[in-house]
Amino acid sequence: MALAPYFHRSAVAASQVLAGFDEEAIRRRLEEVRLELFWGADVVDSAEGRALLDLSIRLIGRLYPRIRLVGPDPGDQHEALLREINPEIETADGAISHRVVLGSTPAEGDALNLFAGSKDWDALVSTRSPQDVGDSANPFGAGAAACFAAANLFRSVFLDDSQLDEDLAFSTLELDSQSTRDPILLSASTPQARTVLVGAGAVGNAVIWALGRVDTSLELHVVDPEPIEASNLQRYVLAGTGDTGLPKVDVVRRTLRASVAHSIPWEEFVATEGYDWDRALVALDSADDRRQVQASLPKWIANAWTQAGDLGVSVHPWNEGACLRCLYLPKGVVPSQDELVAAALGFADDQHRAQVRQLIYNGQPAPPQLLEESAAALGVDPNALLAYRNRPIRDLYVEGICGGAVLPLDRVGRPAEDVQVPLAHQSALAGIVLAARLIGDQLGRGAKSAAATRIDLMHRLGSHLTQPIAKDPRGICICQDAVYQAAWDEKYGARS
Ligand SMILES: [Zn+2]
Secondary structure (H helix, E strand, O other): OOOOHHHHHHEEEEEEEEEEEEEEEEHHHHHOOOOEEEEEEEEEEOOHHHHHHHHHHHOOOOOOOEEEEEEEOOOOHHHHHHHOOOOOOOOOOOOEEEEEOOOOOOOOOOOOOEEEEEOOOOEEEOOOOOOOOOOOOOOHHHHHHHHHHHHHHHHHOOHHHHHHHHHHHEEOOOOOOOOOOOOOOOOOOOOOOOOEOOOOHHHHHHHHHHHHHHHOOOEEEEEEEEEHHHHHHOOOOOOOOOHHOOOOOHHHHHHHHOOOEEOOOOHHHHHOOOOOOOOOEEEEOOOOHHHHHHHHHOEEEEEEEEOOEEEEEEEOOOOOOOOHHHOOOOOOOOOOOHHHHHOOOOOOHHHHHHHHHHHHHHHHOHHHHHHHHOOOOOOOOHHHOOOOOOOHHHHHHHHHHOOOOOOOOOOOOOOOHHHHHOOOOHHHHHHHHHHHHHHHHHHOOOOOOOEEEEEEOOOOOOOOEEEEEOOOOOOHHHHHHHHHHHHHHHOOOOOO
């Protein structure tokens, strides 16, 4: 009962990173967890601490069904937030199995303890001892610490404890696994740059969570044409169960008052608002959409991704190393969507493929006969497929086949790029690092040439996380094309 209404979606996400766990095994394991979130007075008394606490609740409240909040301030607002995220949540009573300790106050009682703190740009997580929280107004270290703590909690619950971060420090300014070597103060003054966030999904939510806590006069345009669906709640840190059906940009606007919401597709946005953008934050999940943003030639791009193996952020100053399109050029012959869907339904012949292509093109459901043939080919109960008789065939593919509603998740295999479901803490960290890239660049601490930062939250944090990225070697990208280069130069002035 205590699991969130969107638990199925969380199970899909968890199964994509955990070998050998199906939905039932994930449910059983989560039901066993008795989690305590503990914080002391230092957390309540500092902006960093409050940020750490807020995001911790928003992350763990989505997955764990039994949580006890233990802190010095009146807990009503935090309990209310938990309930907004999961109305079914229960208070953990009795013996605690796992405890997340925020700030420097030690907690009493047995349990596996994960300690989280922050110092300005730096996230601090430890299995050994309580961590301080800094007194700056910078939310980036604290936000990242909440994500790393949630990732360690996840690994402790589902894997063994050998992969926990014993003493982690991560700089959101320098993007490496050590404390910031050359700190810079977060300043309130903002250069007047035209800045746009493309995508208000899971990553975009975390971008806004962070920017909403930065004292800035930045006017941020946010572009996303879609409404919030119930399944999004599994990883949208700003959304509660009451937000289903609202435009995604509306939920963002609630948190960042200085944002300008555009509930339209990118091509319509640039057609009406213009093609000159000093900085574009790309929080999209398809390669096509990313290539489209790059082709409209913003001056500077930062891009975030999440996938089963890792998450990351890349930055692209034009013409210095790879552009965004270089990263997302097709690497070879990719199967067409109708081939992917037909194969997933168990069909390899041209006749079925043509029928599937037609249904995708028209947005129609598969007829019962096709569903029965598919059930026979896959060896599953026809009723599981017939449940999709009135829904577009793409829903059957995304939800039923890739999402595990028809085929058991352990039979699904590696999901195609566009149907991967990240865990909440993966998307949130990608968004926080993306927002940190924007502010770092504004403060004159951006990358001089294209670079990518990769983080794998299923393992201990590695080193050398950030690497330069070169242009596509085939010379076929728009950044190697004289016409596009001239167009960019004309917009922003030729580089000296
Ligand atoms: Zn390129």
